Amino acid sequence: MRPVSYSRVADVGTAIGTVTADPESAFLAGGTTQIDLLRIYVEQPARLVDINDLPLNGIEELPDGGLRLGGLARMSDVAAHPAVRERYPVVSEALLLGASPQLRNMATVAGNLMQRVRCSYFRDTEAPCNKRAPGTGCGALDGVNRGHAVLGTSDRCIATHPSDLAVALVALDAVVRTEGPAGPRSIPIDDFFLLPDRTPEREHPLTHGELVTSIDLPALPVAARSRYVKIRDRESYEFALVAVAAAMSVVAGRIAEIRLALGGVATKPWRARAAEQVLDGAPATADSYRRAAEVELEPAVSHGMNEFKIELARRTIVRALTELAEREAAA
Amino acid sequence: MKSYQATRTAPAPDSAVVRGPGEVEVRLRVNGEVRRMFVEPRVSLLDALRDRLDLHGTKKGCNQGACGACTVWVDRRRVLACLTLAISCENREVTTIEGLSEGDTLHPMQQAFLDADAFQCGYCTPGQIMSAVALLDEGHAGDDDEIREWMSGNLCRCAAYPHIRSAIRRVRDEQEAGRAAR
Numbered sequence: 001m002r003p004v005s006y007s008r009v010a011d012v013g014t015a016i017g018t019v020t021a022d023p024e025s026a027f028l029a030g031g032t033t034q035i036d037l038l039r040i041y042v043e044q045p046a047r048l049v050d051i052n053d054l055p056l057n058g059i060e061e062l063p064d065g066g067l068r069l070g071g072l073a074r075m076s077d078v079a080a081h082p083a084v085r086e087r088y089p090v091v092s093e094a095l096l097l098g099a100s101p102q103l104r105n106m107a108t109v110a111g112n113l114m115q116r117v118r119c120s121y122f123r124d125t126e127a128p129c130n131k132r133a134p135g136t137g138c139g140a141l142d143g144v145n146r147g148h149a150v151l152g153t154s155d156r157c158i159a160t161h162p163s164d165l166a167v168a169l170v171a172l173d174a175v176v177r178t179e180g181p182a183g184p185r186s187i188p189i190d191d192f193f194l195l196p197d198r199t200p201e202r203e204h205p206l207t208h209g210e211l212v213t214s215i216d217l218p219a220l221p222v223a224a225r226s227r228y229v230k231i232r233d234r235e236s237y238e239f240a241l242v243a244v245a246a247a248m249s250v251v252a253g254r255i256a257e258i259r260l261a262l263g264g265v266a267t268k269p270w271r272a273r274a275a276e277q278v279l280d281g282a283p284a285t286a287d288s289y290r291r292a293a294e295v296e297l298e299p300a301v302s303h304g305m306n307e308f309k310i311e312l313a314r315r316t317i318v319r320a321l322t323e324l325a326e327r328e329a330a331a
Numbered sequence: 332m333k334s335y336q337a338t339r340t341a342p343a344p345d346s347a348v349v350r351g352p353g354e355v356e357v358r359l360r361v362n363g364e365v366r367r368m369f370v371e372p373r374v375s376l377l378d379a380l381r382d383r384l385d386l387h388g389t390k391k392g393c394n395q396g397a398c399g400a401c402t403v404w405v406d407r408r409r410v411l412a413c414l415t416l417a418i419s420c421e422n423r424e425v426t427t428i429e430g431l432s433e434g435d436t437l438h439p440m441q442q443a444f445l446d447a448d449a450f451q452c453g454y455c456t457p458g459q460i461m462s463a464v465a466l467l468d469e470g471h472a473g474d475d476d477e478i479r480e481w482m483s484g485n486l487c488r489c490a491a492y493p494h495i496r497s498a499i500r501r502v503r504d505e506q507e508a509g510r511a512a513r
Contacts (some may be wrong), residue, residue: 001373002373003352003371003372003373004351004352004371004372004373005349005351005352005372006349006350006351006372006416006418006419007347007349008347008419008421009346010346014346014347017346017394018347028416028419029417029421031414031416032396032411032414032431035375035413035415035416036395036414036449036511038373039394039395040395046352048351048372048416049347050419052419076408092376099344099484100399100481100483100485101409101462101466101469101481101484101485102399102402102409102410102411102462102484103396103414103470103484104410105409105410106410106414108416110477143385150352172361176362202446236479236483238481246503291412
């Protein structure tokens with residue numbers, strides 16, 4: 001790890017001002033991605049600005065019936081919060097199926113959105129990587145790419161977005177609130193993550209010094225009937241091969257409301273809008289689920305070793321929706 | 332055009348105190364005792380504990396947040412010391428495996444690991460025990476499946492997992508019996 005200087009700040013204004021004024025500085029929150037990447041020279045800020053004392057770790061009710069998750073709220077605290085478990089079970093489940101208890105005690109929900117990809121070529125400073133070193137190429141395209149994305153890829157980058165939480169948030173249309181040198185902003189979660197396209201080094205529409213202060217969950221009754229299904233190589237403490245966040249209500253055998261998003265298969269948390277269109281108003285049957293899954297995965301591109309993810313994603317969609325419908329029928 | 336004055340959280344000038352990148356004085360409260368040391372800000376809590384404070388119980392396994400051998404508590408919550416900067420723990424309470432026993436009397440979880448033969452090489456054991464005690468405090472030791480899931484952040488390459496679960500069950504059952512007797 002290269003030497004780094006350190007400042008601890010106690011208010012949001014100083015945090016933003018300090019990082020904005022120093023181009024070589026970075027915010028330090030839970031540090032679970034950042035310290036790791038500093039140690040292997042993938043990220044090299046000269047100064048860390050510790051924001052853990054900022055008053056941004058609360059979970060509050062919003063006047064319109066939504067819920068505000070403070071940017072510094074820890075994954076473990078959000079997952080265990082009664083309002084999250086009752087009204088947004090997909091959020092709680094996604095959090096608890098990610099990382100380990102120790103990491104969830106450290107990592108913040110804003111940091112979870114800002115975490116970097118786990119692509120081995122991104123993490124290896126000797127390897128070509130357009131995300132880490134723009135213009136050097138992509139080692140994964142013809143390399144070991146079993147874990148890589150099949151949706152939203154470009155010829156510059158096929159790294160999978162690693163977050164589980166973000167997949168649940170994308171399904172629910174959460175809003176990311178920030179404070180920065182140009183004032184406060186509210187960014188719809190789907191716009192918060194950028195496709196790699198020709199600029200994979202750019203992952204978020206944030207400016208240097210802009211800080212995620214909260215994640216707002218909208219008032220959304222169907223979110224109470226939601227779940228997160230995660231398929232992986234080992235049963236715990238592992239990233240997703242495929243994940244599905246789904247919320248669904250069924251009236252008289254037909255799908256009245258549907259929210260669907262995919263993780264583990266795309267370069268950003270993937271809202272499955274094409275599948276939602278097929279499902280909206282359709283009979284709540286395995287045939288509908290399968291048809292929707294096929295439409296959603298139609299544009300999927302395999303890079304060799306990750307071919308299996310395409311069918312695995314279809315089957316996981318069918319399973320998630322089947323289990324949700326069964327649960328509702330039983331209720 | 333929104334002026335900075337209009338927002339409650341206007342960016343303030345860069346007024347934060349800069350420490351480092353060379354060695355700076357850091358005071359940590361470890362196992363109830365204030366310890367003073369000189370470390371660079373980049374030094375992890377794990378390295379500070381082992382190399383500066385001679386607390387070698389906390390182990391360095393992967394040094395990248397994958398194995399759990401370095402599990403300690405900060406403010407009573409289990410965390411990974413390898414991904415924590417020592418300097419960021421000022422004003423927080425750090426507890427290591429050395430802080431569990433009362434003098435020569437082992438913590439019940441330490442004793443249970445001995446009684447249940449819950450280790451072979453022992454390298455992961457301090458992390459396992461720090462996690463196991465926290466697990467009981469968190470209330471995630473209901474059955475074996477729950478213990479397995481909530482201990483998944485601590486790898487044991489000797490695969491002593493069945494005996495580790497057995498040790499945790501013993502302490503859980505003792506605690507429950509103790510509560511019932513009161």
